[in-house]
Amino acid sequence: MTNTDGPILPPDGRESATSVREWILSTLGKRILCGHYPEGAALPIEADLCTEFDVSRTVLREAVKMLTAKGLLVSRKRAGTLVRSASNWNRLDADVLSWMGSLDPDPVFVRGLLEARLAIEPASARLAAMRSTSMDLATIEAAYHAMRTTPTDDLAGRIAADVAFHIGILEASHNPVFAGLGKLIKHALEDSFRLTTRTTESYSRALRAHGDVLEAIRLRQPDIASERMRALVDVAMVDLLHHLAMVGTDSPGEQALASASEG
Structure with missing residues (x-):
């Protein structure tokens, strides 16, 4: 949601970084993703960033170059280094997905992920019903x-089990593209489930849907497995829209999502 005092800076993360460059890269990346540096705005001048991070220009420029390659930044003559619009960000980049996982979930991206899952996961469930060992x-x-037995107050445990279930099916399809996508979007799935796994009622409904998918795969019923997986992802979409209706649509991204839903 929108913060009237401006976006909150993400955690520093220096202690967990394996190098100074990684620390600067992740810090700047998270600041861009959370809106601390708004789209279209220029980064602080190089000298100020070098002072803030206490690093050389060479190290800072390497981090900026990597953020540029990920679609987050662009250099313009006489304008400096600018934050690109979100539509240009490579959100499936492994680093970007990892940074997003440490921030509040982006409802617009979660919606996009759910739409992609509607195209991919029913097909993977169909193949899993045919090919799974x-x-x-x-x-x-x-x-x-694990989804059934994890305590209700252990949201992280439930999310981990949910992610394992879906990645398990993607890998059971024995389609190398689907299996690769599962590993790639792990953090994005965690974000999605953080938004859609909110209440005991919604979780119980989703749990039944997961069981239905598992049963169809176990019984080698490809068409039914595909239909049930589509129904399962639809449950998540309904939960996401319900969540947005409950919290309101103050941010521009959430307003756009709500408008698209009404359309």
């Missing part, structure tokens, strides 16, 4: 069991 089924069943 006994080991694949054991992995999916273990994730479902």
